[in-house]
Amino acid sequence: MRIIFCGTPDFSVPPLQQLHASGHDIVAVFTQPDKARGRGQKQQKTPVKQAAEDMGITVHQPIGMKATETQQLIANYQADLMVVVAYGVIIPQAVLDLPRLGCWNIHASLLPRWRGAAPIHRAILAGDEETGVCIMQMAAGLDTGPVYFCEKTSIRAEDNAGSLHDRLSVMGADAIIKAVSMADNNTLPSPQEQDDGQATYAHKLKKSESTIDWHQSATDIERQIRAFTPWPGSQTKIKGETLKIWAAEVITKSAKHIPIGDIAYADKETLVINCGEHQLKLLEVQRAGKKRMAIGPFMRAKSDWYLNE
Numbered sequence: 439m440r441i442i443f444c445g446t447p448d449f450s451v452p453p454l455q456q457l458h459a460s461g462h463d464i465v466a467v468f469t470q471p472d473k474a475r476g477r478g479q480k481q482q483k484t485p486v487k488q489a490a491e492d493m494g495i496t497v498h499q500p501i502g503m504k505a506t507e508t509q510q511l512i513a514n515y516q517a518d519l520m521v522v523v524a525y526g527v528i529i530p531q532a533v534l535d536l537p538r539l540g541c542w543n544i545h546a547s548l549l550p551r552w553r554g555a556a557p558i559h560r561a562i563l564a565g566d567e568e569t570g571v572c573i574m575q576m577a578a579g580l581d582t583g584p585v586y587f588c589e590k591t592s593i594r595a596e597d598n599a600g601s602l603h604d605r606l607s608v609m610g611a612d613a614i615i616k617a618v619s620m621a622d623n624n625t626l627p628s629p630q631e632q633d634d635g636q637a638t639y640a641h642k643l644k645k646s647e648s649t650i651d652w653h654q655s656a657t658d659i660e661r662q663i664r665a666f667t668p669w670p671g672s673q674t675k676i677k678g679e680t681l682k683i684w685a686a687e688v689i690t691k692s693a694k695h696i697p698i699g700d701i702a703y704a705d706k707e708t709l710v711i712n713c714g715e716h717q718l719k720l721l722e723v724q725r726a727g728k729k730r731m732a733i734g735p736f737m738r739a740k741s742d743w744y745l746n747e
Contacts, residue, residue, distance in 0.1 A: 442519075443523075447524050448603075449606075450524045453610050454489055454523075458495070465496070465517060469487045471499045487499070517536070519540070520540070522542065522576060523543070530578075544572075552569075553640065554641060568591065569593055570590040571589050585629055598665070649673060653714040680725075692715065693717070698712055700712055704737065705737065708737065
């Protein structure tokens with residue numbers, strides 16, 4: 439097939455690589471414009487741009503796809519299919535209609551659950567037991583198009599947004615290869631319309647969500663920590679010191695005589711915080727401007743925090 443690929447972040451790279459390796463003709467890649475990043479604010483290529491250049495694929499970086507010249511450029515490629523993976527750009531109907539098979543999207547949730555920008559994080563935050571990837575025929579609405587098929591995976595107790603992101607990215611790559619192969623062999627099932635009544639929306643993450651509210655249950659806070667790792671992180675103040683919490687464990691124990699958010703137990707290896715329900719044992723923390731560290735080395739320098747139950 440002649441395929442146009444649209445994607446921007448790391449999540450999009452494995453599907454692009456798999457499609458290229460499978461022998462399909464990736465006639466062009468569209469990705470968002472390069473942005474200044476890091477302390478030096480240097481222009482950095484998007485991960486998809488870097489991967490495409492490494493494979494010798496032509497790259498385009500228009501600001502959106504509404505311009506007539508951009509739409510004509512896409513039309514000139516006479517693609518059989520456009521594959522879209524975390525592109526981050528609204529694709530107008532005029533473009534969706536150009537490829538022979540239309541535009542397919544790899545979406546990182548079990549649609550119609552978690553339409554929107556942050557499905558991986560919201561699934562963990564909500565305590566979902568499973569998630570997956572769907573191959574969807576794109577429509578004008580936000581993740582509303584009919585679905586060809588989905589592949590499922592359990593959300594493991596140790597999963598954070600980073601680990602689940604990587605697993606779903608590889609699953610998405612496998613799924614799009616399967617879908618294109620089925621289309622080649624005329625075995626692709628007709629896409630099924632989504633049940634809008636079952637839809638939930640995965641709002642974009644905000645830095646303001648990173649502050650831990652200790653009045654929540656320990657279970658909810660532990661999910662937040664995993665959902666917001668690696669970004670935006672989960673932070674709090676303990677005894678006046680700002681800490682980012684990278685890993686924690688729920689302790690099903692309550693201490694009503696200890697104020698919520700205060701230390702329930704601490705020694706040279708352990709730090710336990712009292713929550714709205716139960717307690718949270720911190721496992722990995724990071725001080726402002728410092729590196730991540732296990733709780734043991736951190737606490738051995740905090741003898742003034744030690745507190746017996």
